[in-house]
Amino acid sequence: MEAEAGALGTVLSLAIGWAQSVEHWIRREGRRLRLDELHLAASMGVKRPQEIRVWVADEVPIAPEDRLRDFADERGMRIDTLDGMTFGYGIFLRHGKEADEALIKHEFRHVFQTELFGALDEFVSLYVKQLEWHGYYNAPLEVDARAASTRD
Numbered sequence: 001m002e003a004e005a006g007a008l009g010t011v012l013s014l015a016i017g018w019a020q021s022v023e024h025w026i027r028r029e030g031r032r033l034r035l036d037e038l039h040l041a042a043s044m045g046v047k048r049p050q051e052i053r054v055w056v057a058d059e060v061p062i063a064p065e066d067r068l069r070d071f072a073d074e075r076g077m078r079i080d081t082l083d084g085m086t087f088g089y090g091i092f093l094r095h096g097k098e099a100d101e102a103l104i105k106h107e108f109r110h111v112f113q114t115e116l117f118g119a120l121d122e123f124v125s126l127y128v129k130q131l132e133w134h135g136y137y138n139a140p141l142e143v144d145a146r147a148a149s150t151r152d
Contacts, residue, residue, distance in 0.1 A: 008132060014068045015128050016121045019087045022061045023120060026090025030055040037104070044105055044148055045112035051089040052111060058095050060085050071128075076136035086110035088120035106149035113141055 030053030033041060041049035060082050063069050072079055079085070083094045086107045097103055114123040123141075130139035 008128070011068060011071045012125055012128050014063070014065045016124045018063050018065070018068060019120055019124045022092075023087035023090040025061075026055045026087060026092065027051075027053045029053075030090060040101070040105065041108040041111065044108035045115075046108055047112075047115050048089075049108075049111075052091060052108075053089060054091045054093060056093050056095055056098055060092055060094070061087075072131065072136070075131045077131060086114070088114050088123070102149045105151075106145045109145040109148040110141070112148075113144070 033049060033052050033054065037052075037054075038049045041052060046052070060079050062079060063072070069079060083097045083100070084103045084107045085092045089111060091107045091111070093100075093103070093107070110123075114120055117123045117126065127139070127141055130141055134140065136142060
């Protein structure tokens with residue numbers, strides 16, 4: 001049990017560091033939201049949509065550590081197949097998915113969740129624990145984001 005707790009602690013540390021570095025990069029290099037996106041983000045509960053930046057690319061930023069990628073993969077989160085991923089106020093979208101409103105709403109909901117927890121490291125910590133306990137598809141933060149993405 002101690003070894004499992006230690007392994008999860010290592011994954012948490014890696015995930016938080018990676019998420020913080022990617023958020024910093026996207027917030028520096030990404031584009032600001034358009035007016036319609038600002039309104040959509042606010043409709044998802046985001047308090048500071050003007051802080052969000054979006055980076056569109058062919059591939060999701062891949063975690064540099066095998067241990068982190070393996071952890072996500074083993075719990076059903078295939079990072080390399082995702083069309084979007086949120087890092088605090090930084091959002092990655094895959095090329096060709098920029099107009100996918102359900103996806104964008106889903107990612108904005110993760111921004112809302114991050115604001116709700118008060119800090120990116122708090123959100124990432126809970127997210128990783130939910131992956132461990134429930135798997136990707138059934139993680140409550142993912143269930144909430146999927147539900148929010150289908151609301152009008």
